[in-house]
Amino acid sequence: MAKKVIEVKDLHVHFKTFSGTVQAVRGVNFELFEGETLAIVGESGSGKSVTSNALMKLIPQPPGIYAAGEILLNGTDLIPLTDKEMSKIRGNDISMIFQDPMTSLNPTMKVGKQITEVILQHKTISRSEAKIKAIELLNKVGIPFPEKRYSQYPHEFSGGMRQRVVIAIALAADPKLLIADEPTTALDVTIQAQILELMKEIQETSKTSIIFITHDLGVVANVADRVAVMYAGQIVEYGTVNDIFYNPKHPYTWGLLGSMPDLDNEAEERLYTIPGTPPDLIHPPKGDAFAARNEFALAIDYEMEPPMFKVSDTHYAKTWLLHEQSPNIEMPHIVRKRIDSFLAKEAMHHD
Template identity: 80%
Template sequence: MSKKLLEVNDLKVNFKTYAGVVQAVRGVSFDLHEGETLAIVGESGSGKSVTSNALMKLIPQPPGIYAGGEILFEGKDILPLTEKEMSKVRGNDIAMIFQDPMTALNPTMRVGYQITEVILKHKKISKQEAKERAIELLRQVGIPMPERRFRQYPHEFSGGMRQRVVIAIALAADPKLLIADEPTTALDVTIQAQILDLMKEIQKERNTSIIFITHDLGVVANIADRVAVMYAGQIVEYGTVNEIFYNPRHPYTWGLLGSMPDLKNNVQEELRTIPGSPPNLINPPIGDAFAPRNEYALAIDYEKEPPMFKVSDTHYAKTWLLHPNAPKIEIPSAIQQRIEGYLKEAETGGK
């Protein structure tokens, strides 16, 4: 097993609002090894992006509050670091690829300057060397004619090419950890596949660790080693990508997997959805937060929060259905068929 790069223990992040305190992240724990990809998945509002921003201490304070826990990067807790100390970590050790490349890039600056600026901030090299490195980075992320593109502005690039520039900026200082927050959401399916292939290639070459934030479990099957499923600010299931797809144990994970479109079937087939909506985290519900949306909820789900039950050494799920005294409920056959169909589709590359 490779060395542990990141360890998050019982992380809590709140936001003060006029309506009350929102408990956006409620005791999240996970770890990440060198060269590994961890996907964090869940619906909008589940706490994925707040967790990823917290890893770089990008939560504005106020209204944000780091209410507890620790984030150990290479064994050192980064939460107590000052803004000046964190500025050395950001870009240099941990970098982020944001969702929308147009807002991540400065429209008034040439892309070459935006890349060299990062290199010069973190590396003690000359401007000419930084320029050469920036051009090489543009080449590495698949941008044709990088010498000419170096002098262009963001509006002169397509959406997919802009996202490649954002990746080049993130890689500029050779970070050990890359956080990708829904990096393909704004792109069409073909470009999305190219960006995912590029990220896998980069990881292979550089042994970079990646945290991939997404609401799309279909993306996860092709890029992740392990998966953390988030709901209402908590991780509700955690395991290897095979365990999550072939042996999901939490009803919320069943719902997410069942919501994946089946491209092979009749287009008129009704797309499955999870009924209801996530809870208000100003007043999180007592018991299991998913209970009101869970057709298999037990009486105890409304009274007591479930612990993380161990399924295997690498697989855990936060549901009372795993208690020895709970009724045995298997994944619904319709969802099982959809997962099997999707996995077969992924294996054959859609042929």
């Protein structure tokens, strides 16, 4: 049985603003096992980055408030810990790769030094041993001529190489959990594929668990074991990658899958889109938060929030469409077609 690395129970994170309290994360639950990748997917504003920052206790308080819930890392709840206690955990047990490598790296400091500083902070080894480890890490993340690159500054690296340096820093203290917040958004498609491949290799060789935050379900198919789909601060569907791609149940998941861009798409075939915008979380809507944008919404969606229905032992979805008295509504044909074409391409890509 794989070891449970982190468990999030009924997490609520609020932000006090002049206009009112924003309920950014509303009752999130998930767990992650050793060597596993969980992708958290959703549009901007769905609460996925707030969730990942909450795990690292990077939410500034105030205006942020951990309103309820627990974040259990190897059984210890992180929420009550002080900043000093958390600084031992950050980098050591949990590390984060941010979206933009330029803001994560210090432009005035050579990259080798940036990596050795992290190693020395968390490991009791000499400076020369830390340098050897830093060069090994640069090599591990696929940076050519690591000895030479060790002494260069961030501006001497391309965007993709900078992101590799950021990953090397994140791995410097051998964390159990790596949180990657949209780590490929700022990169072009070819580099994106290389970085994703790299993350997969890291996971296989070092048994690190990864939480991968993204708005792009296409990226997920390659990296994740399980997927949590977030909307309006809640997880609305949760399952294995196969559950989500072959048997999605929530209309919001249908929308995300249907809007995956297809470069070979014939011009006349329109992209499936989700109308409207996410709700205002200062006043979360009554009932199902997705109802106003859901073409399949039922009357009850405007009255009562749906529970998490169990589809299978690995698959859950928060939609009244799964209620036994609900009408039988199928996924739109255009979405099924889009998923099938995507999966066929993936299969060809891996052959």
